[in-house]
Amino acid sequence: MKNRDYIPKATIERLPLYYRCLDKMAVFDGEEVVSSKELGGRLGIPSTQVRKDLSYYGEFGRRGVGYDVSGLKKSIGKILGVDRVWPAVLVGAGNLGRALVNYEGFNKMGLNIVSVLDADLGKIGNKIDDITVESIKEVERVVRDGSIELGIITVPGNAAQEVADELINAGIKSIWNFAPTRLIVPKDIIVRNEDLAVGIVSLIYHLSWNKHDKHGG
Amino acid sequence: MKNRDYIPKATIERLPLYYRCLDKMAVFDGEEVVSSKELGGRLGIPSTQVRKDLSYYGEFGRRGVGYDVSGLKKSIGKILGVDRVWPAVLVGAGNLGRALVNYEGFNKMGLNIVSVLDADLGKIGNKIDDITVESIKEVERVVRDGSIELGIITVPGNAAQEVADELINAGIKSIWNFAPTRLIVPKDIIVRNEDLAVGIVSLIYHLSWNKHDKHGG
DNA sequence: TAGATTGTTAATCGATTAACAATC
DNA sequence: TAGATTGTTAATCGATTAACAATC
Structure with missing residues (x-):
């Protein structure tokens, strides 16, 4: 595999899309070979972008032919690290936490939420799927015993930093x-913010301006 | 307000962050004036980026002084369209749908989920918060009577296109x-995909390569 | 061979950052 | 006035797209 420096962030966001699409193609459509044009077409991505993205990691296709569907799926899975199972601990047994634990499709991406923690005595002991909610005080034991490297925070914004500190x-x-909070963490800790409110506002922005533009603004 | 052409998508994603931060500053910290450096600092965004983003829409600050916190908040709120309430219908009364209905913080961004629909007879009639789940067959009446322009899809991937068609x-x-599905829609319909699986995979990717790099790969 | 499609280089496009005059 | 900070232009950086030789 090639040098991994200078790979666009956008490329890394697209690889999971390719991966999931190839999986569907292999399982449902039984296709054996796919061109960059076909794969891109299904995702609304130009073929040239598909080829460029893959080229950062190696040569996976056959000129004049295309890519072997299950072969490429396997390769991308390996690149992404979803060829193994990553155990995770989730903190915050509210509605969102519950939704994530039950979310279909994480499995296929190598994520396995093995433990749910909360500070709220009213929630500790509850069952989510087949997981019993434990106290946040157990975090050290849970992380150690499960060799867990991945933490998911679904607590309210004002508790997020404290939870992050405990997880780290x-x-x-x-x-x-x-949580809608910028976490302050040591530089070797990777954080990804999944800020739901930002998503809806960008839709509202476009709706709002469409109105302006139509009805004079 | 200025010409809205050629505004970077990234700028529109940052405006909600500024908005929420200014709200916090006004409510909790009681600050009256903020510089681009201070505002950016709280969000991990360079001051020059903050000023550039705002400059697409007008001049909101005072040279040598900074920005009026509640004034700027109001201005950005107007730009984003969150100065009014946008009613929305949500389709898919599963765990994720339930979580979104109960999500704190949408309110502040102008989103109000007023109706929840599902095709599953076992879910119709259930209560989520104070909303009774209705049949998807009611979609036309609900959208018309509520003057709803915003639809939220939280059904499984294989049902998403059909639901989108019905909403449109x-x-x-x-x-x-x-849903992890690319929707095919008329070009005047705006779609935003919130693909949770992509988020986790990019974290797994970095975790995975850290391991490679450390233990020789 | 002729047609198809990859992998890669070069050109273009878009977004961020630096620099600085304007001005409070 | 001196110090601070904006708004904007120009320079840089990064990502996408076009073009095309390589090759199945």
Whole structure:
């Protein structure tokens, strides 16, 4: 595999799309070969972008032919690291936490939420799917015993930093943060913010301006 | 307000962050004036980026002084269209749908989910918050009577296109799509995909390569 | 061979950052 | 006035797209 420096962030966001699409093609359509044009077409991505993205990691196709569907799927899976299972601990047993635990499709991406923690005595002991909610105080044991590197934060914004600190202290390496809070973390910890409110506002923005433009603004 | 052409998408994604931060500053910290450096600092965004983003829409600050916190908040709110309430219909009364209905913080961004629909007879009639789940067959009436322009899709991937068609047919103008499916829609309909699986995979990618790099790969 | 499609280089496009005059 | 900070132009950086030789 090639040098991984200078790979566009956007490329890394597209690889999972390719991966999931190839999986569908292999399972449902039984296709064996796919061109960059066909794969891109299904995702609304130019063929040239598909080829460029793949080229950062190696040569996976056959000129004049295309890509082997299950072969490429396997290769991308390996690149992404979804060829193994990554256990994760989720903190915050509210509605969103519950939704993520039950979310179909994480499985296929290598994510397995193995533990749910909360500070609220009213929630500790509850069952989500087949997981029993434990106290946040157990975080160190849970992370150690499960060799967990991934933490998911679904607590309210004002509790997020404290939870992040506890997760990091317990040995977590990456955080998926659903709270609308910028977390301050050591530089070797990777944080990804999944800020739902931002998503809806960009839609509202476009709706709003369409109105302006139509009805004079 | 200035010409709205050629505004970077990234700028529109940052405006909600500024908006929410200014709101916090006004409510909790009682600050009256803020510089681009201070505002950016709280969000991890360079001051020059903050000023550039705002400059697409007008002049909101005072040289040598900074920005009036509540004034700028109001201005950005107007730009984004969150100075009014946007009613929305959500389709798919599963865990994720339930989580979104209960999500704190949409309110502040002008989103109000007023109706929840589902095709599953087992879910119709259930209550989520104070909303009773209705049949998807009611979509036309609901959208018309509520003057709803915003639809949210939280159904499984294989049902998403059909639901999108029904929403569009009923008169919806924008779709927030949580299903891992590329929707095919008329070009005047705005779609935003909120693909949760992509988010986690980019974290897994970095975790995975950190391991490679450390333990020789 | 002729047609198709890859992998890659070069050109273009878009977004960020630096620099600085304007001005409070 | 001196110091601070904006708004904007120009320079840089990064990502996408076009073009095309390589090759199946």
